Amino acid sequence: MEEKTKYSNPYLMGFLLGLLIVFTIYLNGNGVGASGAFKNVVVGTMNGIAPESSSQLQYIKEFNASHTESPWKGWLVFEVIGVVIGGFISGLVSNRLKFKFDKGKNVTSKVRLITALIGGMLFGIGSQFGRGCTSGAGLDGMAVFSVAGFLVTMMIFGTGFALAPLFKKLWL
Amino acid sequence: MGPLFPEANFNLVLALIIGFIFGVLLEQAGFSSNKKLVGIFYGYDFTVWRVFFTAAITAMVGVLTLSHFNLLDINAIYISPMYLWSVIAGGIIMGFGFIVGGYCPGTSLCAASIGKLDAWVFVLGVALGIFVFILGYPMVEGIYLGSFMGTPQIFDLLNISMGLFTFIIVIFAFLSYWGVGILERKKNKGESYELTSKSGFFKIFAVAVVVAFLSLFMAPHKQTLLAEFNSVDFGKDANINLISSDEVAVRLLKNDNSLQFIDLRLPNEFTKLALPYALNATPEDFFLPRVSDFINQKQKITIIYGSDEKLAKKVAVLAEKIGYNPNKILVLKGGFDEFMKDIINFEMPKEQPNSKIVQTTYLFRHEYNGRIKEILENSKPKQIVLPKSKRALGGCG
Numbered sequence: 001m002e003e004k005t006k007y008s009n010p011y012l013m014g015f016l017l018g019l020l021i022v023f024t025i026y027l028n029g030n031g032v033g034a035s036g037a038f039k040n041v042v043v044g045t046m047n048g049i050a051p052e053s054s055s056q057l058q059y060i061k062e063f064n065a066s067h068t069e070s071p072w073k074g075w076l077v078f079e080v081i082g083v084v085i086g087g088f089i090s091g092l093v094s095n096r097l098k099f100k101f102d103k104g105k106n107v108t109s110k111v112r113l114i115t116a117l118i119g120g121m122l123f124g125i126g127s128q129f130g131r132g133c134t135s136g137a138g139l140d141g142m143a144v145f146s147v148a149g150f151l152v153t154m155m156i157f158g159t160g161f162a163l164a165p166l167f168k169k170l171w172l
Numbered sequence: 173m174g175p176l177f178p179e180a181n182f183n184l185v186l187a188l189i190i191g192f193i194f195g196v197l198l199e200q201a202g203f204s205s206n207k208k209l210v211g212i213f214y215g216y217d218f219t220v221w222r223v224f225f226t227a228a229i230t231a232m233v234g235v236l237t238l239s240h241f242n243l244l245d246i247n248a249i250y251i252s253p254m255y256l257w258s259v260i261a262g263g264i265i266m267g268f269g270f271i272v273g274g275y276c277p278g279t280s281l282c283a284a285s286i287g288k289l290d291a292w293v294f295v296l297g298v299a300l301g302i303f304v305f306i307l308g309y310p311m312v313e314g315i316y317l318g319s320f321m322g323t324p325q326i327f328d329l330l331n332i333s334m335g336l337f338t339f340i341i342v343i344f345a346f347l348s349y350w351g352v353g354i355l356e357r358k359k360n361k362g363e364s365y366e367l368t369s370k371s372g373f374f375k376i377f378a379v380a381v382v383v384a385f386l387s388l389f390m391a392p393h394k395q396t397l398l399a400e401f402n403s404v405d406f407g408k409d410a411n412i413n414l415i416s417s418d419e420v421a422v423r424l425l426k427n428d429n430s431l432q433f434i435d436l437r438l439p440n441e442f443t444k445l446a447l448p449y450a451l452n453a454t455p456e457d458f459f460l461p462r463v464s465d466f467i468n469q470k471q472k473i474t475i476i477y478g479s480d481e482k483l484a485k486k487v488a489v490l491a492e493k494i495g496y497n498p499n500k501i502l503v504l505k506g507g508f509d510e511f512m513k514d515i516i517n518f519e520m521p522k523e524q525p526n527s528k529i530v531q532t533t534y535l536f537r538h539e540y541n542g543r544i545k546e547i548l549e550n551s552k553p554k555q556i557v558l559p560k561s562k563r564a565l566g567g568c569g
Contacts, residue, residue, distance in 0.1 A: 007202035009367045010222035011349075011376060017197045017223065018230020024190055026238060029175035029249040031231070032194050034278035035298065042302045059309035075187040082191020083198070083278065084285045090199035091286030099287040102206050102274070116290040119273015120280065120297020121304065122265050127277065128305040129316060130262025131252060134276040137262075139224065141252040143231030145334065147324040148252040148259050155263020157212070160271045164213035167271050171210050 006094070021143050028075070031143055033136030034083070035127035037076035039063075044071035104171040115170060130155075174244040195282055204283040206274030206290070213271055216359045218352035225345045229338075233383055236338050242393035245459075251323035258316050273297065334395075335388045342384035346377050394459050397493055401455060407489030413498075414505040415475055417514045418533060421544050424448065430471055434463070436478040436487060437508065447477070447508070448551035455487050458494055467496055477504035477511075516545050 021031040043063050046054040054060050067074070091097045103112035127133040130152045132140070138156060141149015177183070201223045202208040211217025238244035270276055275283060275294050283291035309316070327337040349366075356364040368376065391399075400406055423431055424447075433450035435442050442452040457463045467474045476484045476491075484503045492498045504511065518537040525531045 007208075007219070007367075008200040010201060010219045010365075011226050011368060013197050013201035014223040014226025015230050017194070017201075017227035018234065020190065020193055020197065021227065021231040022234030022238065025231075025235060025249055026174035026176065026244055027186065028177045032190060032278075034276070034281065035302075038277060038295075038298050039302050042299050042306065046303070046306070057306055057309070058313065059306045073184070075184060078184045078187035079191035079194070080278075080281055082188040082193075083195035083281050084191075085188075086192035086195025086197075087199040087204060087282035087285030088195075089192075090196045091204065094200070096199075096204070096286050099289060101290050102283065102288045103290060104207070112290050113293050115272050116274065116293040117297040117300070119269045119271075119275070120294035120299075121301035122269030122297075123273060123275075123277055123294075124269075124298040124301020124303075125305045126262045126265030126267075126269055126301075127298075128262070128302060129258045129312075130266060131255075131258070133266060133278065134224075134270075135278045137252055137259075139228060139231070140250075142228040144235055144249055144251050145232060145325040145327055145337065146252045146254070147321075147326050147329055148254040150326055151254075152252075152259050152263045152266075155260055156267045156270060156276075159264045159267020160210075160213045163268060163271045164210075168214070170272070171207065171274070172214060 006096075017139075018143070021140060025140075025143065031136070031140030032079065033076055033132060033140065034080060035123070035133035036136055037074065037080040038124065039128070040071040040074040040077050047071065104169070106172075107170055111170075173242060174238065175248055178248055194278070195285065198279055198282045199286065203279040204286050204288065204291075206283065206288075209276075209279060210271065210274055211365075214359075215355050217365050218356055219365050221352055222349060225348065229342050229345045229380075232338050232341065233387060236334055236387060236390050236392075239392035239394075240390040240396075246392045246394065247459075251325065253323050254321040255317065256319040256321055258318070261315060269301075333391060335390045338387035338390075339384045342380055342387065346380050349373075397490065398456065400493075401486060401490050407486045410485070410489045412485050412488050413502050414481070415502045416505045417511040418536070420447070420475065420504065420511065421515050421537075421540065424544055424547050425540060430473055432466070432469075432472050432474050434466070434474055434476045435508070436476065436483055441479070443553055445512075445548055446553055447475070447511075448547060450553070452553070455483075455490060458487065458491050458496075464496070467491070467500060473500055473502060475502045475504050477507050479509050480507035481505055481510075482507075515541050516548070517541075 024031050043054075043060055046057075046060065055064070063071070071077070088097070101109045101112050103109065107115075123133060127137070130137045131148070132138070132152075134153070134156060138149055138153040142153060143149070198204070202219055203223070208217055208219055212220040235244065235246070235249075239246040266276070273280075273294050275291060277295075277298050280291045280294040280298065284295050305312075325334075327334045330337065332340075353364050353366045356366070366373070420431070433447040435446045435450040435452045436454070437446075437452070439452055442450070446452070451463070451466050453463050476487055478484045478487075481503055484507060488498075488501050488503050491501055506514075515537055518534075518541045520534060520538050525534060
């Protein structure tokens, strides 16, 4: 518990985050997001490396049909570049910049890398089904009162709660 | 009125700045630490709950307020589509990923930015996961595109107003903050991550109660106007400028280009016969550019008509409330039915009219109704051009 004053007040952060989402919705009709940018980068990379075979893939066909510009120019790509810069500056200011493995005390670095990779992959896959991740589908969805936003948020956190006892060793 | 840039690609510098603020807020909230993130699942740290829920209710109140004051068009913003099983499957897979991986995509970028090496691997995993999904898509296309239910909103599902839902969720959020504080103290031997003092919390709570209460009296501007519009007495005593069928007929013969028409009848009636080059529109369309661009053209007077004059009169009042210049709008007296009866299908009455003016009118109608019918027939709308949806593109899928 000695760490608890390191971070900013959660209500203030939440309030400002909510205002940021409203501002973004006011500007472009969408809120902030993350997984969409990953998708742009993946599709952009695939188009770049193997344009012919990737254009044969159904999902990429649908992506290209609904995006007129290059995936690299999607606004979400620039937004997540901003996230990385913002996170870095914040870490710098609050003296948190450090290369390290963030893991539970009973876990080896190797296990942590494998679980991070698997967790990331699951999030990558799930965010496609959910048409967005915790921010783009969950938070923005709730901001505009969408049923899908509330449902996906409940499913993400509900599953986390339900499975938490199974993965206790990873974190506690 | 927002959204200002409904096309998905807008100012990229602005995108960078928005992302920057997003990153700072996530990092300052502590979301660059996976132990803080998964704390919610083990009950020792509910920071995620506090930040996430506060952001959600702030944004909901914001969206409601902006749409109430007509600053945001609730019909033009992106509402995540509801593919029931896809959303459920996605949520479960993501929840699984969360408890195993310790981050979500946004927070992993944040953690990666301050040097968390496991977050780098997580970021790579997300990209890899999307790659796998793209390759395997044909196998799951049925789930992905199946059970589509449109873009339902939660207050409609619960059959309550947007304002009432906002009231309930804001109050619920604050009760839950109190509740999670108790849970935290139980887990952490009396300590909690509640960083706000008791008196501070009650102050915030008091403000939230006021905001929640005000929300009860708010509704999207458009919805408020349409509800008024649908009431029986709407526009009853309003003073509407009418134009008679005969005057319209004269002006059509004179080829008067300053007149244009909006036809409120059903599309099938409209395509049968309508006044020249009329725009077929519904009352709701008056909120959209297809009507506003039409009416706001310079040097044009718009004549609104339905089958009779009743609906057109109400729409004229609605138009004025939306903000159209009332001097640019007229209502056809008696509607299209009277125009048909008095002009197109005019038959000279057997008895002699008792005044000179009426007699002249009759003679005019008798003489020119064939010509006017021709004008209408020649300008007959062939098909209705459906308006392009202006809803914002995108989302985060």
